[in-house]
Amino acid sequence: MKTKEQIPLIKADHAIPFVDLLGQMDIDVYPFLRKAGLPExxxxxxxxxxxxxxxxQLLSLxxxxxxxxxxSVFTWRLCRDVYIPHFIRQLNNPQTVEEALIQVIEAINADTTQTRLSLRTVLGKTWFVRERGKANADWFILAEHFSVIFIxxxxxxLTTANWSPKEIAFQSNLxxxxxxxxxxxxxQLYSARSVTACSIERPILTRPLPPSFTAAQTIKQPATINNFTESLILALTPYLTMGRLPITQASNILDMSVRSLQRRLAEEGQTYSAxxxxxxxxxxxxxxADPSIPITRIALSLGYSCTAHFSRAFKKQHGASPRQWRKNIIA
Incomplete structure (x- = not known):
């Protein structure tokens, strides 16, 4: 399934440092989250x-x-102190810088949709490439800036050296x-290119890594998202504590029109309500699955008018009442 047919998603963990920054700036977090369209x-x-x-939207704000x-200063610090240590901890015994980069690329590609990373050799030069559909928006330039700093x-x-790429290509007009x-x-900086990319010399790529970069963890495989409907459910799940979202609210969160949302669902034989x-x-x-949460609270938090309404809907879907289902899984 082509990624353009899905809702663009990113692992929620990657947004937390930016949300934390609001608190460090002594800013009331919740109005910012609402304005950005993030779960409160x-x-x-x-x-x-x-x-x-x-x-x-949060980056732009x-x-x-x-x-x-x-x-920009915050971005450099965030990449160096938070994001890169996170991915380095996932390395599974790479022997060279190139092997380590490939593992990090696999991990990042597992955490996001639509943006794809790769190592690519063109005319004898190796590039760390970021592919993303071009967008004429401030956030695109910011995200591209962040990606280059991260690379x-x-x-x-990985090299424990003050390395800089000899060439960088930008999709935006830098x-x-x-x-x-x-x-x-x-x-050398280039703008208005088809991808974002940093050149990396072969002697850097073939450089052996010290033993300190060996870790026991393994790279997570990409989540399987088969179609637009599945990506929509994943995108809206963080907002379900607000109950049943009207389609207008969902379209605002996803930055797409109601008509486009309905059309994409209809193409897969689905309706928004279903x-x-x-x-x-x-x-x-x-x-x-959490026995500490009362069924009444579950019903109300998910937007059902009463426990009975929730129980009828649940039994129709799963063949057992919520109470029976919980008893069966805990038994």
Whole structure:
């Protein structure tokens, strides 16, 4: 299934440091989350995925609040101190920088949809490539800026050297301000290219890694998302604590029109109301697995008017009442 047929998603864990930044700036977090379209319980609940459009909106709001220069400094620190150590801890005994980069690429590709990373050799040069559909928006430039910083800091961490790429290609029209904030010397910058990419010399790629980069963890495999409907359920699940979302609210969260959302579902023989019910039932199963959550609270939190209404809907879907289902799985 082509990724363009799915809702763009990103692992919720990747948004947490940006949300934490709001608290560090002594900003009231919740109005920012609402404005960005992020779940208000981001810091209290373990969500799997969030819509990428919500994180993109948050990036734009952060730059608007703190300025591009301060945001860039924060990005360098975030990549160096949070994101790169996270992925390095997942390395599974790579022997060279190239093997380590391939493992990190696999891990990142498992955590996001639509943006794809790869190592690619073109005309004798090897590039760390980021492929993403071009968008004429401020968030795209910010995300691209972040990606380049991440690549540079990743290679520096693996080589323990102050490495800089000799060439960088940008999809966006790179402004003078953005180029200065990269803090690079003797690097050739190209703009308006088909992909974002940093060149990496072969002697760097073949450099052996020290034993300290060996870890016991293994790279997670990409989540299997087969179609638009499945990606929609994953995208909306973090918001189900607000109950049954109207289609207008869902379209705002996903940054797409109601008509487009209905059309994409119709192409798969689905309706929004049916998909929302399916999402609510999946959330109900997850909540019922926790015996400390009363069934009444589950019903009300998922937007059912009463426990009886929830029980009828649940039994129709699963062939047992919520109470019976919980008793069976705990027994």
């Amino acid at each position: 319980d981001m810091l209290q609940t373990q969500h799997q995925y969030i819509p990428k459009s919500a994180l993109q 952060l730059v608007e609040k703190m300025g591009l220069a301060h945001f 540079i800091e990743l290679v520096r961490a 402004s003078l301000e953005h180029s200065k904030l990269l803090l690079l010397k003797n690097t 998909v929302m019910e399916q999402a609510l039932q999946q959330q109900a199963l997850a909540m019922l």
